[in-house]
Amino acid sequence: MNKIKQYALLALILFSTNTIISQILQKNDTIISVQLDEVVVSTPFKESLRNNVLKVNKLNLKNLNYIKRQNFSSSLEEIPGISIISTGPGISKPVIRGLSSNRVTIFNQFIRLENQQWGSEHGMGISGFGVGSIEVIKGPMSVLYGSDAIGGVIYINPDSYYNGDGTEIELATIYNSNFNGFTSNLGIKGNSNKLSYLVQASIVDNDNFNTPDEEIENTYFNQSDLKLGLGYTSDNFISDLRFNVSSSEIGIPQGEEDHDDDDDHGDEGKSYQDITNTTISWKNRILFDNNSEVEFTLGFSSNKRKEFGEQEEEGNDDDHDDEDDDHEDEAHINMDLETTSFDFKYMFPKSKKLELIVGTNMMWQTNTNIGEEELIPDADKKDFGIYAVSHIHTSKWDILLGLRSDNRNINNLKFDKDYNSFNTSLGFKRDFSDNKIFRINFSNGYRGPNLSELFSDGVHHGTNQYEVGDSRLIEEKNFQTDISFSAFGSDSSFGIDIFYNSIQDYIYLNPTGNSINDFSVYNYSQSDASLIGGELYFSKSTSLNWFSYKTSLEYVSGEKSEGGYLPFISPFTFKHSFNLDFDNNNYKVNFLAKGKQNNIGQFETSTDSYLVINLSGSHDFKLINNKLGLVWSINNLLDKTYYDHLSRFKNIGIHEMGRNISIGLNYNF
DSSP: OHHHHHHHHHHHHHHHHHHHHHHHHHHOSSOOOGGGGOBOSSSTTOOBTTTOSSOEEEEEGGGSOGGGGGSHHHHHTTSTTEEEEESSTTOEEEEETTEEGGGEEEEETTEEOOSOTTSTTOOOOOOSTTEEEEEEEESOOHHHHOTTTTSEEEEEEEOOOOSSSEEEEEEEEEEETTTTEEEEEEEEEEEETTEEEEEEEEEEEEOOOBOSSOBOTTOOEEEEEEEEEEEEEOSSEEEEEEEEEEEEEEEOOOSGGGOSSOOOTTOTTOOEEEEEEEEEEEEEEEEOTTSOEEEEEEEEEEEEEEEEOOOOOOSOHHHHHHHHHHTTTSOSEEEEEEEEEEEEEEEOOOOSSEEEEEEEEEEEEEEEEOSSOOSSOOEEEEEEEEEEEEEEEOSSOEEEEEEEEEEEEEEETTEEEEEEEEEEEEEEEEEOTTSEEEEEEEEEEEEOOOHHHHHOEEEETTTTEEEEOOTTOOOEEEEEEEEEEEEEOSSEEEEEEEEEEEEEEEEEEEEEEEEETTEEEEEEEEEEEEEEEEEEEEEEEOSSTTEEEEEEEEEEEEEETTSSBOSSOOOOEEEEEEEEEOSSEEEEEEEEEEOOBOOOOTTOOOBOOEEEEEEEEEEEEEETTEEEEEEEEEESTTOOOOOOTTBTTGGGTOOOOOOEEEEEEEEEO
């Protein structure tokens, strides 16, 4: 019956779009949005959004209210089909059509983000300052990116260098009322002849956040972030060297006992994460006279994760007092993850009918434990993949064909195993006149089990669960069909995306019903699963030049073949915004409505529907012949008390953040 309801809903959406499309085409069938000409780099041939066979969503941060940069993940929710798993304001990770963590590959500064992302309470750790744009591919992309990209890819483009000779400086500060928090940013860009440089430094200092009911103790978030860039450009050689170090300290409430009036987030015994991410990447592009080119990227990243928290041990407390005193400042979990990568691709000379790329990806990774606890063991991981992708142009269709072979090896003192996979992708795109685009893509992907799923045997303090891995787990494999149709007019646009994703041997945590030291025990298990859903979106500029609006509907459902629902599935979502844009003043009203979610995973709780209203604005002034921007926002305008289904705090009775008034200044000179 649930399947029938899902198909009926999708059919209703398809039927209702006919009138909308007709209205768009009657307006104008020749003018296409300028955004379609933007080039994307997450797909192989660096083509525009319009010419890509793959459907790509691109979000330019410069087009958003400046305040959104301080909460990078919230910007991603602007894209239909993207939701966020949160553990308070300081920890969030993206979900693409119901899949997240190791099922979504994130690229930052040209290389894969590797930061123990198997944990739902392990955030991205990326500052929005120094980010230029975000590209999202929804669906399996193992052909291009190897293991883990079975849900999709989020490609974060670093900020571009200064365009022109000279230097540009940006100063910014933002205050947030809800958690008495300050964010400050300094950016410097320069260019001289063929050399360019960039410096970006930001500091975040946030206290505990407040729900409409109370202050939530031990939910502070502090972060310092430094980004450096050095670029070189000549006629046939382009080089870009990037460096980023980010340090965060994030308080984690353990339950109702943390809901008190103590305001000092430095109290001993509190649970918190201390994380330092360091990334170095060097991307190079060589252009040859025959219109072929080579691109290669070297990368290194280090993720140092420390988790501190109270422990409850059985036995005589007096016997352990001295030992506890000796270790009170030590992290219970202290892991160092180091990753080295090399990506190479060669683009053959283009012809009118064919484009071809061959490439390889290699990665070497080492996980080392330093702390007194060992949730996952010391282990090494090696990835190697080779691929070929072609773009075939015919008189009516564009065809994308990709082939890839991968090997992943995981080993430690007691385990040595290879995971192999062969993946394909086939896509078709057709332009019906100048303003209608139809796409259909078939792709499969794979994901080798991660260290946590294979080897966990202990308490994971981030989830308050005793987790037990299984070294017999095999690869997840999936196949997705994705259908997309878009239409554009002179003042409006419309799109609908529908997908079906079938996953073999989906890995999940299964409750055993047992407990160890009062912690519930969960085993990693496997079952086939499927997800179905889609997105519908519409935008329009009215006859009033200063007034426009956009709206979207999102739906996804995920089930295991043996019965039961997948966790962290966002309910039916409706987004609508009004935009009032005057010469130097902009105002925006956002409505976010989510339906009731009763289709829950085994260790989830259901959530009621809710509606949240947000306001924001920006105003530009001249100060000493330079631009001074005043920005503000009011999130949760009506101080609504609600739970978001993807919040990990809802299971311990913590509501979402109450009203938050933000105000900021940014000055460019």
